[in-house]
Amino acid sequence: MSDPVTGLILLVVLIAFLASGLWIALALAGVAAVALVFFSNAPVGLVMATTFWGHSHSWSLTALPLFILMGEILLRSRLSKDMFNGLAPWLGGVPGRLLHVNVLGCAIFAAVSGSSAATAATIGKMSIPELKSRGYPESLILGTLAGSATLGLLIPPSIILIVYGVATEQSIARLFVAIIIPGAMIVALFGAYVMIRAWMDPDLIPSSDVKYSLKEKLWEARGLIPVGLLITGVIGAIYSGLASPTDAAALGVVLSIVLALLSGSFGMREFFDAMMSTARTSCMIAFILLGAAFLAVAMGFTGLPRNLAAWIGQMELSPYLLLLVLTAFFIVLGLFLDGISVVVLTTSIIMPMVMQVGIDPIWFGIYLVLVVEMSQITPPVGFNLFVIQGLTGLDILRIARAAMPFFFLLLFAVLLITLFPQIVTYLPTAMNG
Known part of the structure; x- marks a missing residue:
């Protein structure tokens, strides 16, 4: 045959x-x-x-449930909501508004995990409920998440680029450098698509009548500090050579727990719920x-x-x-x-x-x-x-x-x-x- x-x-x-x-x-x-x-x-x-x-x-796949757990902890604490509240004033004037959080969030998290599945699971846990509650269209929520999560394969540390480099005896460092401009180009293409859809159909995106001064934008942006510290800690651990992606994922879990506890919105019940949900998602994957x-x-x-x-x-x-x-x-x-x-x-x-x-x-x-x-x-x-x-x-x-x-x-x-x-x-x- x-x-x-x-x-x-x-x-x-x-x-x-x-x-x-x-x-x-x-x-x-x-x-x-x-x-x-x-x-x-x-x-x-x-x-x-x-x-x-x-x-x-x-061992390398151990990072997957750890990154999912990190997302679950952020979801159940006030941190994810603070992140959206911090971004909203800055994206209010951009066509597509908070849908760009999916694109930018996936791009940033891809640089942490190197995994498309971990990127989709972690950013999705935070963004899907938040964007739905704010009235964004389901098709664009799911589309921006599914499309942008593919950046997990593209942006270093990209597991698939490492596999290709080993299989073809090419320099992994050169591959990582080569992907920088195409990766930025794809992020720009995704963002441009969201803006064009918003321009073509203004009623598609929930409007925001609130106008913020620069001082108010900076004050609201304080909600970005905890998540920024978390991302900086995880990315810094990987690129400084202090930790492998798996070790950095464990560090991310510890940092997310500390930050969630400091926010005053996270306790044993939320931690248990996060663990159970992580187990279900990880087992499914x-x-x-x-x-x-x-x-x-x-x-x-x-x-x-x-x-x-x-x-x-x-x-x-x-x-x-x-x-x-x-x-x-x-x-x-x-x-x-x-x-x-x-x-x-x-x-x-x-x-x-x-x-x-x-x-x-x-x-x-x-x-x-x-x-x-x-x-x-x-x-x-x-x-x-x-x-x-x-x-x-x-x-x-x-x-x-x-x-x-x-x-x-x-x-x-x-x-x-x-x-x-x-x-x-x-x-x-x-x-x-």
Whole structure:
């Protein structure tokens, strides 16, 4: 059976599982089992057991529940409300107003966590209830959160850039420098989209008749100090080399507890509620991760990603045509796999053809991360969609529709760095010079 037909069959099976109401993690694991039974000779039980065991204890993933707990503590104390109150006077005159908190908050937190899921969970815990209570439209709340949380993959410390650098033997430091301008560009694109939507439909955004003087703005901004100290402490610990992201996440939990207690709005009951909610969210994400890991391993056994990549290589395409085909290829793979799995399973086959047509491997790494970001907000395996679904209980297709404009903005960003590669290559070249 040809690889495209195999891929189509597995996609239909996955959609059928999800449509039946099966848990997402079980649907992913079920497709993996089908792939192993019908399209490989690997023993299903042994592969599943070793995959689940191997992926169930990872020190780097310990940061995820810690960052979620940090968000839960901020949510249950007065700190998150103070943050919004502190930002409101400054964003009152900006079209889109507090929706920019999702974009800027995700960008800042991405620099702390390096994880798209942690960014979506933490910022979402704070912003969704607050923005809903202020009357902002649900589609823009969910869309800005889902789209902006993809910055967790992009802005250093980016886990996926580290994986790419190791897999392709490229300088991780140069990759981190190369992503600075594209990352800022995407934040600007998201912010511009929110402003354009607000300009096109002024009734969409709740109005604010309150006018603040500079003195009043500065006084209200005091609510930003605790969260600013928290972010500075966590980011400073990582970039000063004093702590790993996991250690910094633990530091963030301690700092958030101290700041919440000092705010006078946090006690044992709120702490217990935060712990329980963190356990539920973390277990949901961990369960999905295990299902995704099993599917990734199963896809490796079927040889589907490798064979599709080799098939593309036989076409002998020009650089632009190759990038066009690879973009479609990675988006389709993103329907099945998480971003890191896409990188791990395909780089060994893709890189020779990329180098052959003269594409800069540093540039290609940034391009690849941008395309993989897009897969985070596309069903059926859009991981950010799953996280937001877990936070809100809404239908995943409803969340995906809200996130679709940000998918096209990321696609536009891919087009920009393709037409103007200097957006990516300028800083690494200057660093070497």
